[in-house]
Amino acid sequence: MKTKATARVVTTDDEVDTAIAQAKIYDQYRPKAVSATYRSKADTLVIKLANGVELAIPRKLLQGLANADPREVAKVEIDDHGSALHWESLDVDHYVPGLIDGVFGTRKWMSEAGKIGGRAKTPAKAKAARKNGRKGGRPRKAAVGQRGEPSTA
Secondary structure (H helix, E strand, O other), X not given: OXXXXXXXXXXXXXXXXXXXXXXHHHHHHXXXXXXXXXXXXXXXXXXXXXXXXXXXXXXXHOOOOOOOOHHHHOOOEEEHHHOEEEEOOOOEEEEHHHHHOOOOOOHHHHHHHHHHHHHOOOHHHHHHHHHHHHOOOOOOOOOEOOOOOEOOO
């Protein structure tokens, strides 16, 4: 019968102390939410960061909150030392650094949100399409040669 070899990880006290010191330095600069409020009049979630920056995000863009009752959205809690927002009754969580980067949900959620924006029919979009059409429409992709270079033919 074979037995699995086990590895033993040895971390020195100096390595632990160095890691703690680095974490303290990082903690000064990482984005931390100090308050989060739902503004019903504007239908936005406003997150105030420790550095004084306020981030306002329309509720309809946030996965899990788009169809939620505004009274439930208002019950936002700050979690994980300012790194996350949590809605207990909705079972929804959002990562603050992700929100800052414009990530309002899963990849699938973000893809669907982009498709909705692309299908929008507004007078401004129609005007831009007509203007582009007068220029000959969308540029054609250049034919690619054997070595990945545009062909000159």
